[in-house]
Amino acid sequence: MLLIDVVILVVKIFVVLQIFLIGAAYVVLFERKVSAWIQNRVGPNRTGWHGSLQSFADVLKLVMKEDIVPAQADYGFHLLAPIISIGIAIAVWAVIPFADSFTIGGKVIVPTVAPNLNVGLLLLFALSSLGVYGITLAGWASNSKYSLLGGLRSSAQMISYELSMGLSLVGMMLYMGTVNITEIVQAQGGSWLGFIPRWNIFVQPLGFLIFLVAAFAETNRAPFDLAEAEPELVGGFHTEYTGLKFGLFFLAEYGNVILMSALMATLFFGGYHFPDVENWSFFKEHDVLRALLQFGALFIKTVALVFFFIWVRWSIPRFRYDQLMNLGWRVMFPLALANVVITAIIVSVIQSH
Amino acid sequence: MATKTVRTEEAKRLSFWEKLYIPEIAKGLGLTLKQMFQPKFTREYPEEKYIPAASYRGRPVLVQEDYGERCVACGLCSRVCPAIAIEVQAAETEKEKERYPVKFEINMLRCIFCGYCEEVCPEEAIVMSRDYELVFEHPEDAIFGKDRLLVPVSQLQERLEYLRQYKG
Numbered sequence: 003m004l005l006i007d008v009v010i011l012v013v014k015i016f017v018v019l020q021i022f023l024i025g026a027a028y029v030v031l032f033e034r035k036v037s038a039w040i041q042n043r044v045g046p047n048r049t050g051w052h053g054s055l056q057s058f059a060d061v062l063k064l065v066m067k068e069d070i071v072p073a074q075a076d077y078g079f080h081l082l083a084p085i086i087s088i089g090i091a092i093a094v095w096a097v098i099p100f101a102d103s104f105t106i107g108g109k110v111i112v113p114t115v116a117p118n119l120n121v122g123l124l125l126l127f128a129l130s131s132l133g134v135y136g137i138t139l140a141g142w143a144s145n146s147k148y149s150l151l152g153g154l155r156s157s158a159q160m161i162s163y164e165l166s167m168g169l170s171l172v173g174m175m176l177y178m179g180t181v182n183i184t185e186i187v188q189a190q191g192g193s194w195l196g197f198i199p200r201w202n203i204f205v206q207p208l209g210f211l212i213f214l215v216a217a218f219a220e221t222n223r224a225p226f227d228l229a230e231a232e233p234e235l236v237g238g239f240h241t242e243y244t245g246l247k248f249g250l251f252f253l254a255e256y257g258n259v260i261l262m263s264a265l266m267a268t269l270f271f272g273g274y275h276f277p278d279v280e281n282w283s284f285f286k287e288h289d290v291l292r293a294l295l296q297f298g299a300l301f302i303k304t305v306a307l308v309f310f311f312i313w314v315r316w317s318i319p320r321f322r323y324d325q326l327m328n329l330g331w332r333v334m335f336p337l338a339l340a341n342v343v344i345t346a347i348i349v350s351v352i353q354s355h
Numbered sequence: 356m357a358t359k360t361v362r363t364e365e366a367k368r369l370s371f372w373e374k375l376y377i378p379e380i381a382k383g384l385g386l387t388l389k390q391m392f393q394p395k396f397t398r399e400y401p402e403e404k405y406i407p408a409a410s411y412r413g414r415p416v417l418v419q420e421d422y423g424e425r426c427v428a429c430g431l432c433s434r435v436c437p438a439i440a441i442e443v444q445a446a447e448t449e450k451e452k453e454r455y456p457v458k459f460e461i462n463m464l465r466c467i468f469c470g471y472c473e474e475v476c477p478e479e480a481i482v483m484s485r486d487y488e489l490v491f492e493h494p495e496d497a498i499f500g501k502d503r504l505l506v507p508v509s510q511l512q513e514r515l516e517y518l519r520q521y522k523g
Contacts, residue, residue, distance in 0.1 A: 042397075
């Protein structure tokens with residue numbers, strides 16, 4: 003590997019990290035603003051322009067707080083748990099493609115950290131399954147009954163919904179014939195009949211619905227936020243966490259919200275494709291500008307989905323635990339299976355003709 | 356052995372569309388979206404201050420007339436105060452049988468804003484004001500002497516009228 007390739011890779015990783023960290027900080031602010039608007043309030047508006055520095059002030063506060071570890075806790079695992087959570091939330095970004103490749107000074111640059119990975123979607127599932135460890139370990143290592151119960155609740159929930167989440171994408175994989183995320187995005191360019199974009203949501207509406215619900219459950223957000231359940235529980239798995247370690251869990255939660263939104267945009271809403279405009283001859287000549295336009299398209303789609311996440315949180319009451327499990331195992335799971343079977347039949351019928 | 360699903364009362368009450376969740380969720384989301392564009396209720400506090408009605412019980416103040424304070428240092432307010440916040444020391448004036456407070460102190464950390472002092476005062480000399488902004492840096496700053504307690508009668512007209520109408 004040439005030095006220039008290493009430099010390009012480091013720059014890509016740096017950019018993705020910055021997008022993750024600053025994005026998560028602003029999603030926290032966005033959440034507080036949207037919740038305020040829904041409740042006819044103004045929201046944070048004292049720190050910076052319309053409260054734009056609020057998240058940074060909050061992070062500063064968390065950094066300066068004392069780090070308390072319970073006396074009976076396992077120090078190593080207590081420290082490891084938030085690192086696992088945040089590490090996985092960051093690592094999954096490696097497979098998300100941000101734009102088509104472009105050329106700078108004769109060098110072709112692909113704006114993905116791990117481009118053209120043949121097992122993209124599988125890697126993604128493998129990594130997001132590991133997220134359960136962070137939460138369970140946090141509950142167990144704290145050596146506190148509240149933390150342990152919170153951790154168990156949320157690991158049971160995440161494992162249950164992981165099934166429907168994986169199955170909801172099997173239909174899409176059958177239709178696309180690949181698990182390579184770059185290829186999945188490229189196949190969604192263009193449009194049918196000239197005006198309907200070739201997005202997977204029009205082919206797999208049921209798959210999208212199941213994935214959406216499972217994504218809410220996976221990120222532990224309302225209406226499935228039983229892990230934390232602010233008005234009911236002490237604090238869930240992060241009861242015994244303070245300062246920066248708590249901040250890392252907080253960051254991981256919001257990072258996962260952005261990640262799930264970006265993933266849904268990539269898999270179901272055409273990824274970075276901006277229908278028609280990107281095919282103008284102007285953009286064929288200036289591929290750097292085209293990459294920027296495509297990044298903007300992905301950004302807008304992601305922000306819209308993040309807004310949806312927040313909007314749902316402040317509208318819908320929390321599920322009871324038995325209702326959550328009923329929905330997961332007796333509604334979502336059979337629906338996802340049915341979606342796979344129906345898609346498989348349709349795909350095989352089309353292929354045999 | 357097949358388990359029998361028990362249909363609860365709740366399940367029987369709901370119609371098919373309600374059990375499907377999605378239309379109801381859409382309705383709820385629509386409601387919150389509508390709320391986002393409603394006028395805001397927030398008061399931008401330090402810039403836009405709340406002015407309470409005359410019946411509001413803010414910090415107690417002494418009424419100051421042109422000739423000095425109304426207070427005759429009878430000490431009833433100090434006696435009635437449940438939080439023991441008021442201290443009065445009386446002295447004689449040049450006029451016969453007249454007294455005035457040499458020292459009148461209210462400890463604002465002890466005051467519970469009950470308004471008993473105002474109610475018991477025979478001279479209408481101590482009344483509750485509209486002032487609710489009480490911030491101190493030291494406990495000593497919280498002991499208000501006569502310099503901070505005396506307020507000209509012109510500023511207290513509304514409260515005095517309110518008392519005349521409703522007191523007793």
